[in-house]
Amino acid sequence: MDKRYYCDFCDKSFTDIPANRKKHINGTYHQRMRKEHYDSFRDAESILEEDARKIPCKDLLRKGSCTFELNCKFSHLTPEAKAELKREILEKVERERLKQKEKKVTITPTLEDWLQKRGKKPVKKTNPKVVFPQWSLPMNLRHVPNLPPSLLPPSMQNFNLERVEWE
Structure with missing residues (x-):
């Protein structure tokens, strides 16, 4: 076969x-x-761009049909079809403009927004207060003279208290 x-x-x-x-x-x-x-x-822009370079088909205007159809080198677009293509282009441009506008307006979501969207309770914000623990030596080391620095409890001077902002 x-x-x-x-x-x-x-x-x-x-x-x-x-x-x-x-x-x-x-x-x-x-x-x-x-x-x-x-x-x-093809999109409307390329169709109109190509058609703008062509002159209207005389056979189509006279007889209402063209023997060459799609292979004709002249324009076969009617004024109504051109108006429809221009309307499509304007709608597309407007949609793109609105998308760009929405991108600029969007607010950066926060943790509270995320939790609220999922129905969870938002975390209460607290002002972080730096609380330093109180260290003390064990009872058996308190009376030992000249302890090495690794065994001594840290003092407040050992800490850098500058606040660092993380981005």
């Missing part, structure tokens, strides 16, 4: 021989269907 080649663009299948495939791929129907497929993914 011969292998069959199926073309997704044209929705056709045929015997898969290099000559048949080449003939199909170079055919006008395949070229038109392929262009139509990829044009469906």
Whole structure:
């Protein structure tokens, strides 16, 4: 049984021989269907930009149809279609502008916001007061003269009391 080649663009299948495939791929129907497929993914800006460089198709204006269809080198966009594309572009620009505005306005979330969102009680803020523990020597070492510094309790002068702000 011969292998069959199926073309997704044209929705056709045929015997898969290099000559048949080449003939199909170079055919006008395949070229038109392929262009139509990829044009469906183009954005409004590129369509209007390309159309601005073209002059209107005279056959389309006179007869209402063009024999070249998608392969025509002239513009086939009607004024209504152009207005619709411009409206799409303006809507897209407005959406982008609103997104940028929202990014600038957003407030940095806090721990309290996070806890409140999850239904948990927020942690009460307390002013951290530096409390130093009171050290004392064990009873059996209190009467020993000349203790090494490692065995002596630390004094307040040993601590750096400057407040450091962490970012």
